């Protein structure tokens with residue numbers, strides 16, 4: 295994770311210090327006024343999940359942070375539950391507080407998705423894996439490709455993986471990795487200049 299003294303070499307480029315309580319609370323305060331700019335993408339993402347809104351699906355949010363996307367989804371899918379995965383205990387603390395109203399419908403799992411074996415720490419399988427502005431933090435194309443391969447093994451047949459993220463690396467390249475991992479009907483579902491919702495489905 296980011297720049298703690300124990301972080302591994304492939305995090306050295308990461309300008310964020312997600313392990314620091316101060317950094318995380320500053321980041322969250324800076325993000326708050328911008329949350330309205332994500333609602334359209336979140337809502338499109340919610341509509342792309344291939345289940346009726348009343349179905350009790352299991353969601354995994356990768357790099358969930360304080361749970362902005364999870365919270366949005368738990369609100370529009372009233373019977374869904376979520377696992378919020380993140381590498382930062384500080385983000386998890388903030389998320390447990392900010393999602394108090396949804397207590398019982400979500401749990402945090404703390405692990406680093408850039409490290410081998412992360413997916414085995416999660417209580418899968420899931421109907422929908424989602425992620426928001428998180429996976430690009432990893433930086434390394436090979437590791438991101440590996441995350442997509444692991445994600446595929448965590449999705450139930452009939453489920454989906456939907457990622458709202460920056461074109462780092464370019465979306466077309468990332469979509470090729472999703473197809474290589476086994477996802478089908480991979481495409482961009484929503485985009486603006488620097489963010490897109492892209493992903494695909496695991497067929498039954």
Ligand SMILES: C[S@@+](CC[C@H](N)C(=O)[O-])C[C@H]1O[C@@H](n2cnc3c(N)ncnc32)[C@H](O)[C@@H]1O
Nearest residue numbers: 312357358359362380381382406407426428431
């Ligand atoms: C920009 S924040 C986004 C948080 C949240 N998804 C949102 O949209 O508000 C990036 C999040 O990714 C997490 N993160 C970054 N690198 C990670 C890694 N290697 N493993 C797990 N989480 C990571 C950070 O701790 C942080 O919570």
